Amino acid sequence: MPSVERTVTVDQPISKVWDYLTDFRNSEEWDPPTVSTVRTGGDGGVGTTYHNVSKLLGSEQEVDYTVTRFDEHRTFQLEGDAGSIQLLDTITFSDTGTGGTSVTYHAEFTPQGAAKLATPLMPAALKVLADKVAASMEERLREL
Template structure:
């Protein structure tokens, strides 16, 4: 199961990549994140993060690892716990007026959750993806004015 969005921000590509590839910044741009902390690494490939998020009224913890890092074009991080794996991938390209972001979040569920998720989670993930895009835009544009 996945959600994806493509959108443009007026922020230069290097600033966008550096900000979004520092996964601790999910504290600011991901509406579901309660807290993300870097646990090891320098921010590049193999960097790990601990993440606490809230989704559908439940708090979950995921251990994330940076699995794709090609500055300034691509970033990907995979988070896992005993019931799910979430992979966030972002591709960045310059436009005449800023940066286009292709955002994709893939979810794999294990156990009973893999049967229930398609029935329960789909629409909520779509709404969360829209909210995430709005928050990314607001955060990046707010950084340019401060």
């Protein structure tokens, strides 16, 4: 299964970065492909659901996410279902020791059915996308 991982470090306290990124509706501000993200259920913790619309490769893709892990100030994880692809996004947080925060975003993509045929092509496109997301996330977190 293809995956990507990027780490950004910012001079913002972990509590502020955690609060911002774990409200996944904010992905509209830091994830360039995201068109919209709506919370469809829950209070933000485990079991919370989101409906995300992202524009990828020229077309809109809809993903239903569920929060599966919420370890305060440590790990936030969502499982996504886009029909032809399953997603697992894990965001880990660590204090830099100087008042800043290091954020690692790891995303796994599991194609289903006919989409499996595109698996060999995914790594190159995902690398470019991951670089854009990391740059945008870092910029937005610095502005908090």
